[in-house]
Amino acid sequence: MSGPNVLEVRGLSARIAGQEVVHDVSFEVPASGVTAVLGRNGVGKTSTLRAILGLVERSGEVLLDGVRVDGERTDRIVRRGVGYVPEDREVFAGLTVSENLRLAERRAGSGGSRAARSGTTAHGTTPARRELVDALFPDLVKRAGQRAGTLSGGQQQMVSLARALLNDNRILLVDEPTKGLAPRIVTEVAETLATAARTVPVLLVEQNLQVVERLAERVVVIDAGRVVHTGPARELLDDPELVQRLLGVSAGSAGETGVAR
């Protein structure tokens, strides 16, 4: 049923408070590997992800496994197998780690016959997924009873990643997972994403070019709410002039936060 692309975005626009911040954006995400979304601050990367999920007012087409989902509510789209790791983690500060994770668990096949009718297949939590999460985040197992609001930024990011990895998703949308983290933690997060990306395609918004280099096969560059470049990650990263022009940074200087390779 699914073509080569797990996600297709066609002519997507997004409005926030009446103002269009994403204009006519189109790109594809192949069914494996990491596709990175790059761009300066405030160009509309987060809004693009939120528009895909229906979290902001949007127009245009979004196809998941070839099925139009742009008319659906956020929770329906997510139950079709979209894992979301938002910018700034958005863990529930007042809930414990285990409550955060429990909330994210979706029953495989939730939606039942209704799901079958609408062509949704089950993308829920499985025992194998729980084991994977426990293995990836032993620290969270230890801190199960701790309030998420009292965790460090890196630990909160792990909770946010774990929430997405608990389910058998078709795709992960991950928004700046290394933002504001210490270099060692950046490496850890990148490793976790690399592991995840072996089993599920990832659309990754990321500013740290070393992380992009480590993880991404393809890049989509956004500027002022429009796609200005798409192509293999290598091609962009090997062209300092292009990097400078599109992202306003030099590829060399992007990596004060070292990432083990």
Next chain:
Amino acid sequence: MSTVILLLATGLGLGGLYFLVASGLSLIYGLMGVLNFAHGSFLTLGAFVGLAAGNLVGAGTWGGLLLGLLVGALTGAAAATATELGLIRPLYNRHIEQVLVTVGLSLATVALFEGIWGPNPRNVTRTDWLASTTDVLGAHVPNTAFLNVLAAAAVLGGIVAFLRYTRYGLIIRAGVENRAMVTALGIDVRQAFTLVFAVGGAAAGLGGVLATQSLNYVSPHMGASLLIFAFIVTVIGGMGSLTGAAVASVVVAVLQQLANFYLNNTGDLIVVLLLALVLLVRPSGLMGRPA
């Protein structure tokens, strides 16, 4: 001394009624961002229908009262559920329209209740025990105060347990914190909306029947007058905070009783002053999260 005890006891009893209304208001606002002006109508309807059901068993009997409380709660829950599904849900995320609809509903229902049951208060028949007092350290405390406190404590305990130990409770707690993220985890948060309306409506309906026992009458306007103080309690406690609502219910009601007695019937004024003070010093309320 006995006067102070009496005022504290009646204050606690009144606080129990406030809490039964405020708990629902606070939950609904916390999760949905909707100020529900129709909440008083759930209370009034619960009171009338609950009393009518109780009268079938026998006015002034314990059996009648118990059935009345049950039916009152169910009526409140049913009315609230219907309101959420029929009027609030179609206006999903349009908070101003949602609030306006609840205002309209409250006005329309009061007129409807007046049409059905007449505009004037009607006396109710209570059990002998509820109509009398108990001597506490020399103070003659109305027995309705005990009943109110008991009911409010039971409702508080029930809601806390529900929030803490059930999956819907988890969804509601998370939704109060960050509703969009709950939907982004694949959860249809609208079911939780209907549920908080139902739970809030049940508490209000229960409060309606209890209020008739304290006031010794039932009237189409009782919901509206309790609602005003319940709103104040909710704001003082911190919109969305159940514990805040519980604490503020007691503080407001006791203060009101004391001021009414010692300060020349200025209870309502004092409460409004307290509200202003809290808004100045702690705009998010005693236990609310800063906006």
